[in-house]
Amino acid sequence: MSNSEMNVTQPRKKTLFYCIAVIILTTVAVFTTWYLKFKGIITKEEIENVFNPLQYIPRIPVGENVENFIDWLLENIRFITRAVSDFLKDIMDGFADFLLEFPPCSEVVLPFFVIILISLLAWYFSDKNVALFTFIGLALINNMELWEPAIETLTMILISVLISVCIGLPVGILTARSNTIHRVVWPILDFMQTMPAFVYLIPAVFFFGLGVVSAMVATIVFSMPPVIRLTGLGIRQVSHEVVEAATSFGSTHWQKLIKVQLPLAKPTIMAGINQCIMLALSMVVIAAMIGGGGLGSEVLRGITRLDIDLGFEGGLAVVIVAIILDRITQSTSQQKAGEE
Amino acid sequence: MARIEVQNLYKLFGSNPKKAFELLEQGYSKDEVFKQTGQAVGVNNASFVVEKGEIFVVMGLSGSGKSTLIRCLNRLIEPTRGKVTIGDEDITEMGEKELRNFRRHKQAMVFQRFALFPHRTVLENAAFGLEIQHLDKEERNKRGKDALELVGLGGWENRYPDQLSGGMQQRVGLARCLAVDPEILFMDEAFSALDPLIRREMQDELLELQNKVGKTIVFITHDLDEALKLGDRVAIMKDGIIVQIDTPENILTQPANDYVAKFVEDVDMSKVLTAEGVMINAKVVAYLKDGPRVALRKMSEEGISGIFVVDRDHRLKGYLSAEEAKQAAEKGETDLSNIYNSDVPTVLPDTTLNELFEVAANTNIPVAVVDEGNRLKGLIVRGSLLASLVKEVNPVEQ
Numbered sequence: 001m002s003n004s005e006m007n008v009t010q011p012r013k014k015t016l017f018y019c020i021a022v023i024i025l026t027t028v029a030v031f032t033t034w035y036l037k038f039k040g041i042i043t044k045e046e047i048e049n050v051f052n053p054l055q056y057i058p059r060i061p062v063g064e065n066v067e068n069f070i071d072w073l074l075e076n077i078r079f080i081t082r083a084v085s086d087f088l089k090d091i092m093d094g095f096a097d098f099l100l101e102f103p104p105c106s107e108v109v110l111p112f113f114v115i116i117l118i119s120l121l122a123w124y125f126s127d128k129n130v131a132l133f134t135f136i137g138l139a140l141i142n143n144m145e146l147w148e149p150a151i152e153t154l155t156m157i158l159i160s161v162l163i164s165v166c167i168g169l170p171v172g173i174l175t176a177r178s179n180t181i182h183r184v185v186w187p188i189l190d191f192m193q194t195m196p197a198f199v200y201l202i203p204a205v206f207f208f209g210l211g212v213v214s215a216m217v218a219t220i221v222f223s224m225p226p227v228i229r230l231t232g233l234g235i236r237q238v239s240h241e242v243v244e245a246a247t248s249f250g251s252t253h254w255q256k257l258i259k260v261q262l263p264l265a266k267p268t269i270m271a272g273i274n275q276c277i278m279l280a281l282s283m284v285v286i287a288a289m290i291g292g293g294g295l296g297s298e299v300l301r302g303i304t305r306l307d308i309d310l311g312f313e314g315g316l317a318v319v320i321v322a323i324i325l326d327r328i329t330q331s332t333s334q335q336k337a338g339e340e
Numbered sequence: 341m342a343r344i345e346v347q348n349l350y351k352l353f354g355s356n357p358k359k360a361f362e363l364l365e366q367g368y369s370k371d372e373v374f375k376q377t378g379q380a381v382g383v384n385n386a387s388f389v390v391e392k393g394e395i396f397v398v399m400g401l402s403g404s405g406k407s408t409l410i411r412c413l414n415r416l417i418e419p420t421r422g423k424v425t426i427g428d429e430d431i432t433e434m435g436e437k438e439l440r441n442f443r444r445h446k447q448a449m450v451f452q453r454f455a456l457f458p459h460r461t462v463l464e465n466a467a468f469g470l471e472i473q474h475l476d477k478e479e480r481n482k483r484g485k486d487a488l489e490l491v492g493l494g495g496w497e498n499r500y501p502d503q504l505s506g507g508m509q510q511r512v513g514l515a516r517c518l519a520v521d522p523e524i525l526f527m528d529e530a531f532s533a534l535d536p537l538i539r540r541e542m543q544d545e546l547l548e549l550q551n552k553v554g555k556t557i558v559f560i561t562h563d564l565d566e567a568l569k570l571g572d573r574v575a576i577m578k579d580g581i582i583v584q585i586d587t588p589e590n591i592l593t594q595p596a597n598d599y600v601a602k603f604v605e606d607v608d609m610s611k612v613l614t615a616e617g618v619m620i621n622a623k624v625v626a627y628l629k630d631g632p633r634v635a636l637r638k639m640s641e642e643g644i645s646g647i648f649v650v651d652r653d654h655r656l657k658g659y660l661s662a663e664e665a666k667q668a669a670e671k672g673e674t675d676l677s678n679i680y681n682s683d684v685p686t687v688l689p690d691t692t693l694n695e696l697f698e699v700a701a702n703t704n705i706p707v708a709v710v711d712e713g714n715r716l717k718g719l720i721v722r723g724s725l726l727a728s729l730v731k732e733v734n735p736v737e738q
Contacts, residue, residue, distance in 0.1 A: 244416055245455035249469040249520070250444030259471070263459045 070206055081207045088159070088213045096155045100148060111142050114151075122324065126331035133327070137320035146298060146317045153294035154321060156212065157280045160219040164276050168224045169269070172231025173257065182232065189225040197222055197283055201290050215284065215292030223280040230272025234265030274329040281322050295321070343556045344390040344413065344524065349422030351408050351580075354379035357420050370579040382408035383419070384580035395550060395557045397571030398582075399564060405580035406560045410526050413558065414447050415439060426524065444473050448517030452529035454509045456501040456516075462488065463497035465512050469520035480519075487519035488512070490549070507538040514546075518553065527559045531566065543569055564603060568592070568612045576600050589617050609729050615696055616689035618728040619709045619718030625650045626660060628676055632668040635660055635676065646705055648716060649680040656716045658682035659705055686710045689717055693728065700725055 033051075036042050074081075099114055115138040123131035141150045175182040200221055204214035238261050246260045262269075288296025295318050302311025352360050360379035363372070370381040382405045390396040400406040411417040413424055415431060424431040426446065434442060448469060456465050464471075467484030475483075488494060491511040501509055510530060517525055531539045543566060550557065561567050567574045568588040575585040576599075584596035592612055595601035626635040626647045639647050639662050646661040658680035668679040685699050686708045700707050706719040 239455070241451055241453055241455040242457060245449070245451055245457075246468075246472075248414060248416060248443060248447075248449040248526075249472050249516075250440045250442075251472050252440065255472055259468075260457060264457075 070203060074206060084217075085208045085213045088216055092155060092159055092212055092216070095159065096152055099151050099155065111147050115139060115142065118324070122328055125328045130324075130327045130331065134324050137324060141317045141320060144313045144317065146295065146313060149294045149298055149314075150317050150321060153281075153284055153296065153318070156216055156219065156284050156292070156294060157277060157321075157325070160216050160223060160280045160284075161273070161277050164220050164224040164227055164280070165273060167220075168227030168272075168276070169231055172228040172269075172272075173235060175228065175232035176235035176261075177253075185228065189228060192221060193225045197286050198289075200283075201287065205290050210291040212291070212293055214290055215287030218287050218290075219280050219283040222283040223276045226275035226279065227269075227272045230275070231265065231269050234268030234272070235261045237268065238264045270329065270332060274326065277325050277329055278322065281318065281325065285318055343392040343394075343427060344396075344558070345423075345425040346389070346413070347387050347423040347425075349383055349386040349409070349412055349424065350420045351382035351405070351412055351417060352379045352420045353382055361421070381405070381580045382417075383412060386422075386577075386580075386582050388575060388582065388585055390556060390558060392556055393554045394572045395559060395570050397559045397561060397567040397574045398577060399561055399567040399571075399574055400577030401562055403579075404577040406562075406577050407528055408580075409577070410449075410528055410558055410560050414443055414449065414526060416449075444469065445520070446522055447524040447526060448520050448522040449526040449528065450510070450513045450517055450530040453533055454501070454506075454513045456509055456512055458501055460500075461497065462493065462499050462501065462504070462512050465501065466497075466515040466519050468516055473520070483521075484515070484519050487515040490518055490552075491515045492545075505538075506534050507542060510534060510542065514549075523556060525555045525557045527557060529560050529562065532562065539566070546570065564607055565611065568607065576603065588612055589614075610693040610697070613693045613728055614689065615687050615691040615693075615707075615709045615720060616717070618693065618696075618724055619689075619720050620724055622648055622708075622716055622719045625654075625716065626676060627652065628657065630676055631674045632660075632665045632676065632679065636662065636665045636669060639665070648684070648706075648708060648719065649676055650716050654715045656684065656686065656708055656710050656714055659684045659708075661705070684708055686714075687720075688712070693725065696720065696725060 033042070033047050037044065037047060100110070115135060118138060119131045119135040122134040138150075141147060171185065175185050197218075200218040201214070204218040204221075208214035208217055242264070243256060243260060246256045251259070284292060284294060285296035285299060288294065288300045291297075295314050298314030299311055299318065301307065302309075302314055350357075350361070350364075354360070354377070356377070357379055360373050360377045360381070363376060364381065364384060368376070370384065373379060373381055384405070386409055388396075398406045398409060408417055412419040412422075413426075413431070415434075419432060422432070426442075429442065431439075431442065457468065460468070463481060463484050466488050467480040470480035470483055485494070485497060488497060488511075491514050493508060493511050493515060496504065496508070501512060504512065510533075513530070531542050534542060547570065559567075559570055561570075568591070571588055573585060574588055574591055575582050576591065576596075577583065578599055584591060584600050586594070586596075589612070591600065592604050592607060592609065595604055624638050624642050624644070624647060626638060626649045628649065628651050630638075635647055635649075639645070644662075646659055647665075649657045649660055651657055657677075660676065660680045664679055664681070673679055684705070685703045687696060687699055687710075689709055689711060696707065700720065700722055706721045708716055709718045709720060710716055
């Protein structure tokens with residue numbers, strides 16, 4: 001034990017030594033030059049030239065390079081973005097139409113049935129109180145005449161989250177399986193999460209144009225990291241001994257994953273999906289700036305017109321949708337955790 | 341037939357074992373090798389054979405490499421060098437698929453902290469190995485139930501592991517292994533996490549179970565008492581090296597070096613030594629056809645005050661004291677059959693000293709050691725019983 005500790009502490013001591021040496025040397029240099037300047041031996045400009053080596057590095061055109069790269073991408077992968085765009089738009093429209101204009105039902109009474117349906121779902125996944133809140137909340141949204149944008153927002157979130165999970169889950173599993181993939185993917189996730197949300201909007205617009213699709217793409221990119229992270233984390237947290245037991249009975253990697261790792265990581269993965277939904281909701285509102293539509297555009301209109309009335313109603317509707325989605329997904333993950 | 345054969349097995353942890361091997365071959369110790377190369381030695385040149393149907397115990401303190409050793413046998417840990425043969429299959433040469441088949445059908449492992457699947461019921465846990473083998477549900481539930489029955493957990497099928505006590509959880513672990521009906525059981529500190537009373541109970545049950553199923557068992561433990569109780573043979577490990585492989589009794593009476601000697605120093609001998617180990621030969625016995633006079637002469641020649649009477653097949657009939665023989669001789673009896681005392685204390689050869697004390701205390705004649713066929717194997721006098729507890733004196737010699 002003591003051996004391994006020594007191996008760790010020795011290089012640290014060395015680094016400390018170098019740091020102190022550099023600090024002392026710098027101090028000496030600063031005082032010497034100050035003294036020389038005080039005596040009038042060298043001028044201020046000369047000092048600045050000597051002590052600013054950074055000036056010799058030319059400006060690296062980070063922004064321009066990215067722009068060039070994106071231009072190049074635009075020219076070469078247009079057919080892919082077009083296909084993705086059409087695909088997303090189709091399912092989005094299909095789903096929203098279904099909820100807004102279900103043919104056998106009159107458009108006027110449909111909201112009522114949809115509210116009942118969602119409330120029942122809330123009851124099934126969670127409990128009576130959440131169901132009651134869902135009913136009242138959705139009724140209020142309908143009452144504020146925000147039903148249509150609310151449904152658009154809900155649809156966008158559900159589809160974005162579905163796609164995020166479909167991509168994030170396998171990637172999360174891969175990061176848990178291989179340390180190399182883990183080391184590559186995690187910095188990318190950090191990048192995706194810390195990059196200000198507005199910045200996503202620019203490339204999204206470039207690739208998919210203004211509108212719902214680019215809003216969804218931005219949402220997917222923004223909301224995927226927690227799914228990947230928590231899936232990877234959940235699988236890594238499964239007790240090593242239990243996995244070893246599964247191996248000792250001759251399980252294949254796939255059997256281990258399906259029968260042991262995923263079921264045991266489920267509470268953590270569900271927490272990731274819950275986070276994903278929350279992030280998607282926040283992004284969907286921001287994405288209204290590139291024509292995402294839905295509740296976000298109501299809020300945006302409220303802001304640009306300084307219309308407190310419209311802005312508050314839109315914001316309240318977003319909060320209601322957020323609480324409903326959060327309670328439903330959270331309770332499913334807690335339920336499963338409690339059972340096990 | 342040798343079931344498990346291990347030849348010159350090494351396990352080094354670290355990326356560059358070459359230098360470490362050189363040092364090991366020059367006889368450097370585990371600590372020195374680590375200091376010089378940064379390679380941790382798990383197992384250092386282990387060779388042994390486990391016979392079919394035997395309980396082979398590997399005993400060592402934590403860090404001695406025993407858990408690494410057992411995992412090298414089913415390649416949960418890849419051995420760095422050496423050969424493991426089980427039956428006629430070379431485990432170390434197996435490809436991924438062969439290895440999986442071997443793990444599925446030939447062996448099963450019990451873990452220290454049970455390693456049950458918390459999201460599965462007891463029955464689903466027990467049937468896990470069969471599920472991995474793609475057996476259909478009916479068949480695997482049936483065999484899972486049978487295995488649970490065998491370990492005394494019938495009726496608990498639909499509970500979850502965390503609803504069970506530690507002892508019961510480990511029974512599930514055992515049932516999970518027995519369900520696949522493997523030839524070999526690997527038990528890695530299987531009872532170490534249980535409290536002492538339950539542990540003893542489980543040890544007894546394992547021995548009982550072993551009588552029924554007759555598996556080849558490799559059992560890892562850090563508890564010497566457990567090793568001596570369960571093991572047909574015991575291997576003692578220190579710093580990755582096996583220092584001694586022997587029967588429990590030989591480990592106690594003939595420790596290979598100071599390390600083992602120090603280990604066994606404060607073992608309760610009375611729990612380990614058996615009647616067979618401390619009995620002395622019944623050099624003189626009287627036969628039924630002998631008259632009392634012959635018996636008397638045999639006694640006086642040996643200087644003993646009584647003699648065991650046996651029939652022609654050496655079956656124990658009874659005990660005759662010098663006093664009684666003398667009286668009978670004076671009365672003119674010519675046959676022993678009417679005069680010997682048939683109420684004689686007897687024990688089986690595998691009775692432990694612990695139990696022997698009680699028998700010996702309640703009688704003032706020697707205790708007879710007989711086998712299942714009631715044939716006289718030897719006898720125990722109180723003096724030899726006490727002498728056996730003093731370890732410096734080899735108890736086998738008179």
